[in-house]
Amino acid sequence: MLEEVQLSTFYTDNEKLLVAVDSVIFGYEDGQMKLLLFKRKIEPFKDKWSLIGRFVSPKEDIREAASSVLYDYTGLKNIFLEQLFTFGKVFRDPGSRVISIVYYSLTRINDFEKKVVEKYDSKWFSLNEIPELVLDHSEMVSKARMKLIEKTQQYPIGIDLLPEKFTMPQLFNLYQSLYDRKLDDRNFRKKIEGMNILKKLNEKDKRTSKKGAFLYKFDKKKYNQLLKKGYDFRI
Amino acid sequence: MLEEVQLSTFYTDNEKLLVAVDSVIFGYEDGQMKLLLFKRKIEPFKDKWSLIGRFVSPKEDIREAASSVLYDYTGLKNIFLEQLFTFGKVFRDPGSRVISIVYYSLTRINDFEKKVVEKYDSKWFSLNEIPELVLDHSEMVSKARMKLIEKTQQYPIGIDLLPEKFTMPQLFNLYQSLYDRKLDDRNFRKKIEGMNILKKLNEKDKRTSKKGAFLYKFDKKKYNQLLKKGYDFRI
DNA sequence: GCAAAAGTGTTTTCACTACACCCATGA
DNA sequence: TCATGGGTGTAGTGAAAACACTTTTGC
Numbered sequence: 042m043l044e045e046v047q048l049s050t051f052y053t054d055n056e057k058l059l060v061a062v063d064s065v066i067f068g069y070e071d072g073q074m075k076l077l078l079f080k081r082k083i084e085p086f087k088d089k090w091s092l093i094g095r096f097v098s099p100k101e102d103i104r105e106a107a108s109s110v111l112y113d114y115t116g117l118k119n120i121f122l123e124q125l126f127t128f129g130k131v132f133r134d135p136g137s138r139v140i141s142i143v144y145y146s147l148t149r150i151n152d153f154e155k156k157v158v159e160k161y162d163s164k165w166f167s168l169n170e171i172p173e174l175v176l177d178h179s180e181m182v183s184k185a186r187m188k189l190i191e192k193t194q195q196y197p198i199g200i201d202l203l204p205e206k207f208t209m210p211q212l213f214n215l216y217q218s219l220y221d222r223k224l225d226d227r228n229f230r231k232k233i234e235g236m237n238i239l240k241k242l243n244e245k246d247k248r249t250s251k252k253g254a255f256l257y258k259f260d261k262k263k264y265n266q267l268l269k270k271g272y273d274f275r276i
Numbered sequence: 277m278l279e280e281v282q283l284s285t286f287y288t289d290n291e292k293l294l295v296a297v298d299s300v301i302f303g304y305e306d307g308q309m310k311l312l313l314f315k316r317k318i319e320p321f322k323d324k325w326s327l328i329g330r331f332v333s334p335k336e337d338i339r340e341a342a343s344s345v346l347y348d349y350t351g352l353k354n355i356f357l358e359q360l361f362t363f364g365k366v367f368r369d370p371g372s373r374v375i376s377i378v379y380y381s382l383t384r385i386n387d388f389e390k391k392v393v394e395k396y397d398s399k400w401f402s403l404n405e406i407p408e409l410v411l412d413h414s415e416m417v418s419k420a421r422m423k424l425i426e427k428t429q430q431y432p433i434g435i436d437l438l439p440e441k442f443t444m445p446q447l448f449n450l451y452q453s454l455y456d457r458k459l460d461d462r463n464f465r466k467k468i469e470g471m472n473i474l475k476k477l478n479e480k481d482k483r484t485s486k487k488g489a490f491l492y493k494f495d496k497k498k499y500n501q502l503l504k505k506g507y508d509f510r511i
Numbered sequence: 512g513c514a515a516a517a518g519t520g521t522t523t524t525c526a527c528t529a530c531a532c533c534c535a536t537g538a
Numbered sequence: 539t540c541a542t543g544g545g546t547g548t549a550g551t552g553a554a555a556a557c558a559c560t561t562t563t564g565c
Binding site: 051052055056057058059060083084085096097098099100101102103104124126127129130131136137138139140142 | 286287290291292293294295318319320331332333334335336337338339359361362364365366371372373374375377
């Protein structure tokens with residue numbers, strides 16, 4: 042109660058606005074980057090494809106709001122989540138004047154998650170098959186895709202997109218799919234090994250070849266050391 | 277009136293919040309990057325140093341709000357202005373729950389502008405002499421400074437910070453001051469000339485030496501071509 | 512034994528670094 | 539004539555690019 046009083050003492054002459062958070066959720070599966078979309082549950086544009094989001098209440102931090110949306114619809118906690126951009130045109134939403142603060146996140150698409158996701162009338166789309174979206178959500182997605190590519194230069198995003206144990210060919214395919222061009226596999230290995238942020242395990246993944254590919258793990262300690270020095274993660 | 281009706285049809289169950297824009301204004305003068313700060317005019321924290329900003333009205337785009345603040349307090353229009361980040365912790369402002377969308381901008385500090393600025397109880401501070409600021413404004417500034425350095429990698433920010441005609445030593449000093457370290461002047465020239473985005477003029481600036489330094493202009497056409505290809509502007 | 516994916520080295524090329532001296536001019 | 543800032547070239551180093559063959563093994 043005291044808080045309430047404190048918080049309403051000033052600025053009383055100014056008009057308030059609706060504020061929402063929306064999330065662009067990326068995942069990686071079958072050698073492709075994917076995007077999680079939802080059937081919108083409210084008017085206007087009910088049942089059209091949309092990002093997931095909700096209104097921010099006066100009692101929660103905006104990041105908290107984004108992270109709780111994520112948890113509610115995917116069951117995931119503590120995953121990569123970063124603010125992208127705030128959309129604030131007057132008529133961006135015909136339903137009302139709404140400021141939308143957009144976050145993007147990176148997840149591993151796995152079986153558990155799929156079940157939660159199916160419950161909410163949602164679907165993973167490959168990046169080249171994204172349907173028309175409500176409001177300015179397509180613009181949000183395209184900004185997020187650009188940001189994602191930028192992000193690869195400062196951060197080894199494989200950490201969040203691949204399973205804990207992964208093979209070199211998997212990592213290689215991830216980067217090819219992200220950059221949308223062919224890379225040289227030998228140079229790729231050299232570059233990655235030069236970074237020295239992977240631990241090679243004594244196990245092999247034999248699902249995709251007879252020979253089998255060695256499994257690796259990210260070494261988060263070494264990664265954090267590099268990050269402090271401002272390492273350049275470009276491939 | 278029709279608009280009003282349209283805009284209030286949906287989402288009526290949700291609580292609204294105060295939304296503000298704040299601007300981090302950078303300038304360059306006397307070989308130093310500077311920051312424009314203002315004495316806060318409202319309670320709480322009246323008369324403390326602060327970024328400039330104001331509340332967003334329901335009838336204006338957020339970018340419009342940021343750009344009009346800038347115009348009101350510096351007299352400048354059409355200058356570099358980009359969204360930085362949105363701050364939205366519940367208690368970031370003890371005056372009330374306020375979402376703050378922060379923009380940053382780059383300007384040329386010139387005599388005209390100075391007069392407008394003096395009128396508003398404001399002052400340019402060198403980056404290493406920034407006083408304590410109200411609320412979370414110091415965090416905003418430090419985020420803006422990091423962004424500024426990032427930005428130099430994708431954009432020749434000299435365009436917005438230097439006068440239209442400038443000398444190589446001026447540009448060189450700007451980058452040294454931005455990166456806060458000594459650079460090699462010969463390598464710097466080579467790099468810049470390699471980019472091929474400057475036009476060398478047939479005039480010299482003799483204010484700082486007897487020999488005089490050639491003046492250059494940015495060639496915006498060539499710059500835009502490079503930008504499309506995703507050129508790397510790192511020094 | 513062969514198909515299919517995994518894994519490995521060398522040479523070339525190019526960009527970045529380091530480094531020191533001459534030039535033009537006003538006072 | 540000299541002090542001051544402006545301007546230039548070259549050799550060395552290291553990272554990135556280009557490029558093709560061998561290994562493993564389930565079928």
